[in-house]
Amino acid sequence: LHYSIAVIPGDGIGPEVMEEGLKVLGAIEESHGGIRFARDVMDWNCSYYLQHGKMMPENGLSILKDYDLILLGAIGAPEVPDHVSVWELILPIRRAFQQYVNLRPVKLLKGLESPLRYKGHADLDFVVVRENTEGEYSNMGGRMHQGTPYEMAVQNNVFTRYGTERILKYAYSLAEKRSKKSVTAATKSNGINHSMPFWDEIVKEVSKEYPEIQTNLYHIDALAAYFITRPETFDVVVASNLFGDILTDLGAAIVGGLGLAPSANINPERTYPSMFEPIHGSAPDIAGKGIANPIAQVWSLAMMMDHLDLPELSAVIMNAIENVLQDGKVLTPDLGGTATTKELGDEIVRHIYQG
Amino acid sequence: LHYSIAVIPGDGIGPEVMEEGLKVLGAIEESHGGIRFARDVMDWNCSYYLQHGKMMPENGLSILKDYDLILLGAIGAPEVPDHVSVWELILPIRRAFQQYVNLRPVKLLKGLESPLRYKGHADLDFVVVRENTEGEYSNMGGRMHQGTPYEMAVQNNVFTRYGTERILKYAYSLAEKRSKKSVTAATKSNGINHSMPFWDEIVKEVSKEYPEIQTNLYHIDALAAYFITRPETFDVVVASNLFGDILTDLGAAIVGGLGLAPSANINPERTYPSMFEPIHGSAPDIAGKGIANPIAQVWSLAMMMDHLDLPELSAVIMNAIENVLQDGKVLTPDLGGTATTKELGDEIVRHIYQG
Ligand SMILES: CC(C)[C@H](C(=O)O)[C@@H](O)C(=O)O
Ligand SMILES: CC(C)[C@H](C(=O)O)[C@@H](O)C(=O)O
Numbered sequence: 234l235h236y237s238i239a240v241i242p243g244d245g246i247g248p249e250v251m252e253e254g255l256k257v258l259g260a261i262e263e264s265h266g267g268i269r270f271a272r273d274v275m276d277w278n279c280s281y282y283l284q285h286g287k288m289m290p291e292n293g294l295s296i297l298k299d300y301d302l303i304l305l306g307a308i309g310a311p312e313v314p315d316h317v318s319v320w321e322l323i324l325p326i327r328r329a330f331q332q333y334v335n336l337r338p339v340k341l342l343k344g345l346e347s348p349l350r351y352k353g354h355a356d357l358d359f360v361v362v363r364e365n366t367e368g369e370y371s372n373m374g375g376r377m378h379q380g381t382p383y384e385m386a387v388q389n390n391v392f393t394r395y396g397t398e399r400i401l402k403y404a405y406s407l408a409e410k411r412s413k414k415s416v417t418a419a420t421k422s423n424g425i426n427h428s429m430p431f432w433d434e435i436v437k438e439v440s441k442e443y444p445e446i447q448t449n450l451y452h453i454d455a456l457a458a459y460f461i462t463r464p465e466t467f468d469v470v471v472a473s474n475l476f477g478d479i480l481t482d483l484g485a486a487i488v489g490g491l492g493l494a495p496s497a498n499i500n501p502e503r504t505y506p507s508m509f510e511p512i513h514g515s516a517p518d519i520a521g522k523g524i525a526n527p528i529a530q531v532w533s534l535a536m537m538m539d540h541l542d543l544p545e546l547s548a549v550i551m552n553a554i555e556n557v558l559q560d561g562k563v564l565t566p567d568l569g570g571t572a573t574t575k576e577l578g579d580e581i582v583r584h585i586y587q588g
Numbered sequence: 589l590h591y592s593i594a595v596i597p598g599d600g601i602g603p604e605v606m607e608e609g610l611k612v613l614g615a616i617e618e619s620h621g622g623i624r625f626a627r628d629v630m631d632w633n634c635s636y637y638l639q640h641g642k643m644m645p646e647n648g649l650s651i652l653k654d655y656d657l658i659l660l661g662a663i664g665a666p667e668v669p670d671h672v673s674v675w676e677l678i679l680p681i682r683r684a685f686q687q688y689v690n691l692r693p694v695k696l697l698k699g700l701e702s703p704l705r706y707k708g709h710a711d712l713d714f715v716v717v718r719e720n721t722e723g724e725y726s727n728m729g730g731r732m733h734q735g736t737p738y739e740m741a742v743q744n745n746v747f748t749r750y751g752t753e754r755i756l757k758y759a760y761s762l763a764e765k766r767s768k769k770s771v772t773a774a775t776k777s778n779g780i781n782h783s784m785p786f787w788d789e790i791v792k793e794v795s796k797e798y799p800e801i802q803t804n805l806y807h808i809d810a811l812a813a814y815f816i817t818r819p820e821t822f823d824v825v826v827a828s829n830l831f832g833d834i835l836t837d838l839g840a841a842i843v844g845g846l847g848l849a850p851s852a853n854i855n856p857e858r859t860y861p862s863m864f865e866p867i868h869g870s871a872p873d874i875a876g877k878g879i880a881n882p883i884a885q886v887w888s889l890a891m892m893m894d895h896l897d898l899p900e901l902s903a904v905i906m907n908a909i910e911n912v913l914q915d916g917k918v919l920t921p922d923l924g925g926t927a928t929t930k931e932l933g934d935e936i937v938r939h940i941y942q943g
Contacts (some may be wrong), residue, residue, distance in 0.1 A: 284759075314777075315777055315807075320781055348705050349705065369779070374783065376786060384748070385748040388782040390747075391740065392743075394738065421833075422669070422671050423670035423671055424679075424724070425724060426727060426729075426743075428729065431739075454836070455837055457812065457838045458837040460841075461816070461841035462841055472780070475776070478779065478808075479812050482813040491813060537734075563734075
């Protein structure tokens with residue numbers, strides 16, 4: 234087996250956690266003969282932007298298109314407005330490659346404690362399916378009356394039937410493969426009266442095609458609260474781009490922190506490369522200190538293995554992570570330890586060779 | 589002192605919790621001579637809609653305009669689409685009366701435990717200032733290509749300089765009166781690239797007028813996570829309509845539940861009546877059982893007293909609520925007890941007479 238990966242370490246702690254991710258990838262290759270991941274590192278990030286006036290080369294997307302997979306660290310630096318760095322790199326990739334599924338597990342790993350007083354491992358194990366190409370993240374809109382007291386900005390949320398149906402169908406198909414047979418859809422049709430009632434209608438239509446799956450439709454405000462009060466009731470949660478973004482950071486918080494949460498930007502048809510990344514940002518405040526938690530990045534590699542239909546390699550990585558957490562001896566500061574990024578990465582690698 | 593109140597009990601558990609609210613109001617009048625709240629009850633709700641085809645009479649707003657205050661229970665019933673019931677009653681009131689501040693305390697009351705394992709009373713005491721008239725809740729937008737596979741819906745988020753400045757100024761003025769001297773503003777300018785960068789710019793401008801206040805600008809996804817991981821760092825949180833809605837349900841969850849959280853829809857200029865309501869909905873699933881928690885509604889009365897510059901009466905109500913919670917003998921099921929709505933209301937009233 235041979236796969237090609239475009240590696241974009243990015244900014245801030247991105248390159249720091251990516252280094253550990255690549256180490257883990259190397260360990261997988263070495264310890265499990267027969268698999269090869271050829272990797273090319275791209276220096277596309279905010280420094281690149283400051284030098285070239287763009288986040289990636291003109292033909293960046295066509296360069297990426299020829300890879301099987303993309304691995305991303307984190308993007309963003311104080312010197313470049315976030316909407317520039319993100320809109321010129323992450324979002325074009327998600328869209329050009331029709332990575333319309335952003336898959337984000339909310340799972341309490343062995344060895345970790347939830348900040349929720351009465352919730353344990355059995356209560357925290359679900360997955361959020363986030364729409365990843367349209368909705369609230371649209372570049373339609375603009376400003377008027379600049380420089381006057383009646384200046385205003387308008388932002389269009391764009392929901393297509395095509396985009397909404399495909400993400401819902403993905404969520405329901407995923408629910409069919411899981412045991413609870415339940416889909417929870419986030420809405421806000423009481424306050425947002427064009428796009429969200431449309432979303433609700435399509436939820437109702439698609440749900441009819443999956444009669445064995447139970448559907449719950451909750452307003453996003455209530456749903457966010459339920460993540461705290463009854464996370465054990467969820468199995469597959471499906472949400473629009475923005476709602477999925479909010480719910481998954483919240484999900485990361487209830488299973489122990491942003492340093493742990495991975496995500497897979499998937500093109501289910503496999504027409505284009507899929508992209509794997511931590512959900513955390515570039516964290517300029519701790520960048521350069523070598524103390525960032527590399528687990529989210531490493532976990533994203535496990536998601537990559539699942540995407541490649543290599544569940545046994547995914548399990549090797551997840552076991553190594555959970556062993557390290559259960560040992561509890563080599564942990565980064567966000568987990569209450571004093572280890573460096575590199576030490577935690579090395580420890581995961583050690584467990585991979587042992588496993 | 590004499591005030592007139594328009595009372596809208598609404599649907600589901602609305603009338604049930606309102607009954608206790610009005611009992612508390614009566615107890616305040618009786619026990620603290622010299623104050624009178626004349627109240628007129630309006631039957632505007634989803635049953636009214638099913639009979640009349642609208643949520644309130646044609647001249648509903650001009651009827652309300654002549655009252656000093658509005659007290660709302662909860663609106664919404666399974667038979668009427670939420671976007672109808674809400675857009676024809678709650679939202680027109682909030683807008684017509686320029687109730688542009690939606691004030692929502694996130695405070696762990698004495699006698700309650702947070703579901704967050706390591707957070708206690710000292711960690712959970714801040715307030716969310718939510719923009720209440722524009723933003724993501726706009727009726728601009730619509731649908732095209734109905735009945736085709738390329739059907740789509742567009743929703744416009746509308747942010748005006750006028751609307752954004754006034755909510756931010758309110759938040760900063762509030763922060764000036766509190767001890768931590770800090771304002772945290774929710775944004776999402778990395779993903780939402782017209783309205784949110786505009787919001788950020790105005791945050792930066794307004795913050796300059798309040799040099800003694802510290803400003804933090806966080807993306808809504810990270811901020812939601814911080815509500816779980818470090819709620820103790822917040823004092824005044826200011827957010828757009830939708831973000832404030834999500835953050836306050838989350839806020840309710842971390843201080844013990846949706847049955848507890850009140851809100852004040854304030855017209856700071858006092859040109860029009862302000863409105864006080866629980867943040868929970870009409871909860872059709874438990875309506876009619878007499879087990880809804882009336883505390884959110886009663887707490888909203890305490891907020892009303894604060895709005896009337898009657899802090900001593902606000903304190904009387906809050907002490908009564910906290911005494912009942914600390915006793916822990918008369919609690920509704922959502923708080924782990926077996927009391928009815930009426931029993932909990934009576935118990936609060938008893939403490940008011942004692943206090
Ligand atoms: C009923 C609904 C539109 C409302 C809102 O979102 O504003 C409610 O959730 C609230 O928080 O007051
Ligand atoms: C960087 C940002 C635009 C991004 C998003 O909101 O999609 C991030 O928060 C994420 O969750 O991947």
